[in-house]
Amino acid sequence: MSGVSKAKKLTREDELLQQFSNNVTARNSATFYGNAAIVAILPIWLFYRIQQLDLVSNAILFTAVSAVSTYLLAMAYARVQFVTKHKLAQKREQAINREVALEFGDRKVSRDERDERVLCRKNEVAQYEATHYSIFYNNSVFLSLVVFLGFYLFRSLAPGLNYILSVGGSAGLVAFLSTGK
Amino acid sequence: MRLFVLLACVCFTYAEEQKLPEARLLSLKKVLNRYLVENRDVSVDYELFNVGDAPALNVKLTDRTFPPSDFDVVSGSLDAKFEKILPGANVSHSLVVRPNKYGLFNFTSAEVTYRISEDSTEERISFTTEPGQGGIMPEVEYERRFSPHYLDWAVFALVSMPSILLPYFLYHSSKSRYEGLVKSKAK
Numbered sequence: 001m002s003g004v005s006k007a008k009k010l011t012r013e014d015e016l017l018q019q020f021s022n023n024v025t026a027r028n029s030a031t032f033y034g035n036a037a038i039v040a041i042l043p044i045w046l047f048y049r050i051q052q053l054d055l056v057s058n059a060i061l062f063t064a065v066s067a068v069s070t071y072l073l074a075m076a077y078a079r080v081q082f083v084t085k086h087k088l089a090q091k092r093e094q095a096i097n098r099e100v101a102l103e104f105g106d107r108k109v110s111r112d113e114r115d116e117r118v119l120c121r122k123n124e125v126a127q128y129e130a131t132h133y134s135i136f137y138n139n140s141v142f143l144s145l146v147v148f149l150g151f152y153l154f155r156s157l158a159p160g161l162n163y164i165l166s167v168g169g170s171a172g173l174v175a176f177l178s179t180g181k
Numbered sequence: 182m183r184l185f186v187l188l189a190c191v192c193f194t195y196a197e198e199q200k201l202p203e204a205r206l207l208s209l210k211k212v213l214n215r216y217l218v219e220n221r222d223v224s225v226d227y228e229l230f231n232v233g234d235a236p237a238l239n240v241k242l243t244d245r246t247f248p249p250s251d252f253d254v255v256s257g258s259l260d261a262k263f264e265k266i267l268p269g270a271n272v273s274h275s276l277v278v279r280p281n282k283y284g285l286f287n288f289t290s291a292e293v294t295y296r297i298s299e300d301s302t303e304e305r306i307s308f309t310t311e312p313g314q315g316g317i318m319p320e321v322e323y324e325r326r327f328s329p330h331y332l333d334w335a336v337f338a339l340v341s342m343p344s345i346l347l348p349y350f351l352y353h354s355s356k357s358r359y360e361g362l363v364k365s366k367a368k
Contacts, residue, residue, distance in 0.1 A: 035348075038344060045340065046334075050325065050334075051325055052321045052322075092359050125359065139341075139344050139348070143341055
């Protein structure tokens with residue numbers, strides 16, 4: 001009986017460790033890669049319509065650059081999320097305490113149970129906000145950079161080279177900027 | 182010897198005085214477009230000036246330099262006829278063609294024939310100026326460089342907005358909710 005309880009406790013501890021570690025959960029990872037893939041393929045429209053880069057003959061180029069950009073963007077999402085999550089967790093502490101107090105009401109609960117509830121809720125909220133903030137921030141920077149590089153800085157280059165430099169370069173720059181926080 | 186030179190001078194002066202008045206046409210061919218683009222109109226302008234002292238009659242302008250395999254005539258004609266161009270007067274003729282291929286094209290001169298005076302039956306043949314070699318740009322390249330693509334940008338903005346606005350909205354709604362909780366506690 002005590003073995004089962006120990007295992008349960010370990011699992012709970014593992015869960016908490018997982019929540020506060022740098023590792024991205026599978027669900028989060030799927031969200032990041034899904035978002036990154038969508039955003040990485042958006043510039044293809046601009047290069048196909050405006051730079052007249054043919055879709056069929058450049059299919060390999062589009063696939064390769066989009067795949068690399070997806071990986072770099074997902075990496076940037078994870079890094080920004082990790083840094084933001086801890087800042088947000090501190091900011092939300094007071095509000096979460098109040099929310100949990102309202103939730104328990106007059107019910108008598110132990111201090112440990114209450115603290116654990118606050119910790120879990122704080123982690124959930126910080127994770128949720130950090131994930132969406134990270135996606136918003138990185139998408140904005142990436143798309144702005146693509147437009148600036150592709151249609152201003154490298155506009156006179158050959159369309160293929162322009163696509164590689166502006167999309168690959170923007171994704172690289174976003175990933176690089178995410179390390180600086 | 183001196184007598185011979187004097188005689189020659191007198192003869193030359195007499196011949197000059199006896200020369201009949203005749204028309205002299207100066208003709209100009211101009212391509213008006215700044216950029217020559219495949220499947221886009223190219224305007225060509227011809228101007229004829231009579232700098233002679235007699236009217237030019239039965240003036241025919243013929244341009245055989247636009248082969249039907251490379252150009253379609255959109256407006257105007259490759260031939261023009263003017264009954265009379267008075268001394269000191271000028272006439273012009275315009276033509277709009279559309280190149281159906283891209284690449285380098287040598288714009289050469291058109292041919293002008295006219296009678297030099299009313300008393301003469303002599304037909305003079307002259308040529309217009311040559312605009313020279315011009316590069317006809319592929320339509321795709323022209324679109325890439327000069328078209329504003331408003332619709333394409335609008336579609337891009339429409340498609341990319343959800344990827345920015347949706348995460349921001351979700352982040353902001355949660356942020357507002359918890360900041361509201363703190364404020365309500367402070368009150």
